Amino acid sequence: MGKKVGLLDLDLCGPSIALMTGLNETTIYRNEKGWIPLTTLTTPPFSPLAVMSIAFLLKNSSSAVIWRGPKKNAMIKQFLEDVDWGDLDYLLIDTPPGTSDEHISVAEALKHRADDVSAILVTTPQIIAVNDVRREITFCHKAGIPIVGIIENMSGYVCPHCSDCTNIFSSGGGQSLAELANVTFLGNIPIDPDLCESAEKGINYLNQFENSEASKRLSDIAGKLITQTT
Template identity: 45%
Template sequence: MAGSTVSSQQNAEYQKQMQIEQAQIRQRMARIGRKILVLSGKGGVGKSTVAVNLAISLSLAGKRTGLLDIDIHGPSVPKILNLEGKMVGGMPDAILPVELNANLKVMSIGFLLSSATDAVIWRGPRKYHMIKQFLKDVEWGELDYLIIDSPPGTGDEPLAIIQLLETADGAVVVTTPQEVALSDVRRGITFCRSLDLPVLGVLENMSGFVCPTCGQRTDIFKSGGGESMAASMDVPFLGRIPIDPQIVEACDSGQPYVDKYRQSQAAQAFSEAVIRLVGTHSESVMTTGQKGDQ
């Protein structure tokens, strides 16, 4: 009987602590306008590249933006943004994210590792705790957007972030055109619907290659599969991002693609996708992109 009483007390204390922490998350998230997840049902579709360039596009448009990388086992955002080796700041009661520019703050477990080659060997509960800390303890401040780069699939990380956020605005689902990727994306859309998370749109990445010399287009991975799938699943289609070797160059060098190559077809496709996604902010996004090329 005594053991049962102790167990009940411990459970009550645990539940009370959980309520306190969730209230802290709500308080921080209340200062953020829109919270958008970038998801994919399958790895290798360029999801992190999309998340980074979406965040960069918004920040260039003057939107106060946060980029949260919750890929615990494979954090690639620090590399893509040339932030490897950067350290987060600290306050008595908060963690300060890394600031890329005046309008973009970034947080990733990559900033907490002693080396870029360190492996994070964690089970679900520790990953859940880390994601909770990103939301509860990171001082994001006032933001217009928080873009969240989630690892592929429908496992611990996307489930944890959706449940902890409680009121995320929705998800952008990234795919490539071939059927092997589309079948997994369909599961991702079903996952979102099961958790009452709106699907803001599907983005088809690696959609054709346009030769920079002759201009001829080659559909290496087919084309149009993402749009057809979006129509069949009754979700918006945000556009197609063509293959561009300069995207790889930009990611490897840590120079944001949409900023460095604004006149390219892929950068224009990113801009159009952002317009479809953010709606009323479309004019400022386009104006910023055009000014940078003058």
Template identity: 50%
Template sequence: MAESDSDSGNLAQVRHVVLVLSGKGGVGKSTMTTELALALRHAGKKVGILDVDLCGPSIPRMLSVGRPEVHQCDGGWVPIYTDSEQTLALMSIGFMLENPDDAVVWRGPKKTALIGQFVTDVAWGELDVLLVDTPPGTSDEHLAVVEKLKKKHHVDGAVLITTPQAVSTGDVRREITFCKKTGIRILGIVENMSGFVCPHCSECSNIFSQGGGEELAKLTASPFLGRVPLDPQLATSLEQGQDFVRLFPHSATYSSITTITQTLLRSLEAA
């Protein structure tokens, strides 16, 4: 860590901090954050998710935790645990809205202030990995997250999510530039929605294109973590707040997510 444990505060017992970034919306960034967290938990790790996608907090629904009341302890806000063993913790603005349909219509300074509170005032306890789900783009929220985290903890790096099409990989190029300018190590690129898995025969068809994420990784000398197809079973699991990793261990999508997770873990542990 960059600072002493006393300076790190509520992040003192967090081993690794990983940002999940995407250059544009709709590429499955929150989906991949959720599935990485579940796969890490099944690998025996204690995991936290900090959801700073303030205008689109979808992870509470994906993990089926509803809108529980957030409590305070001596160390700050207590995160919401998704399981009785308390191996997967979550903090999101979604827990703080009076109505789930409320829009967060805030100017930059108010967003930055809340992100600062999320970084400093959540009592995470002991975690192996804290995943930070960010909004699309390279805006005030991203700068606030990076600056606040670097003051309190070493940021291990970022996982970048893209879809195969050129319009998505072009936006991820900007995200790579953002990482380089802010000194964030790129842990790897994930090509999401890489083909469509037929629910009847399990054959994977390339309805968009394929290889854009891997090609981008080569062009930018970034690690390529793998491809995740469009899978109706995964979509249904997320809609119903179910654990896809536990329910479909024999699917090709499970294999992809597990391989990506293991590669990420090896990268974190080798750093």
């Protein structure tokens, strides 16, 4: 959509963004401004994605990050202050589920940019997942972080042959939560084996399966996000 986007993987103990973007086992370098994010390979109309993850700093994909809070906080601060992102329209920060060290550190580190910071919450339809995201809403309110909206992932399985949708994990949890919290429901994304395989192989799903139902909904959600944040 013509936007310059960076993606920061802050799931320090379980980084997966490197694999999902096809950048695993890639060397990262520094310049005088800090680490240089790696860039995904893509084709028009999609723009390259600048990516930074702790996975780029580990010896191999099996290396474990076993850190307590203070070391996590220091790493997060370094990622936010010591990466040469260049001129971006958006910096997406992917955090692990819950309200742990990563979330607190990000909220504190970005206080000086409070007007530019907002949250996108992702849930699956099940009540257990929705309850977890409800706690994240409470966290955002206490931290003063506005919520752009809620996305429901794994929202039914669309049959590739008859286009019938089967709600394997229930349905509507994300939309109900959005209504309860008085925030925007950005949309739902169905289960698609091709999407899962693309993530595991680091393939651009939107490029390869642009006519799929999940691709259409992802593009629709991206359009809503741009509209709400510009």
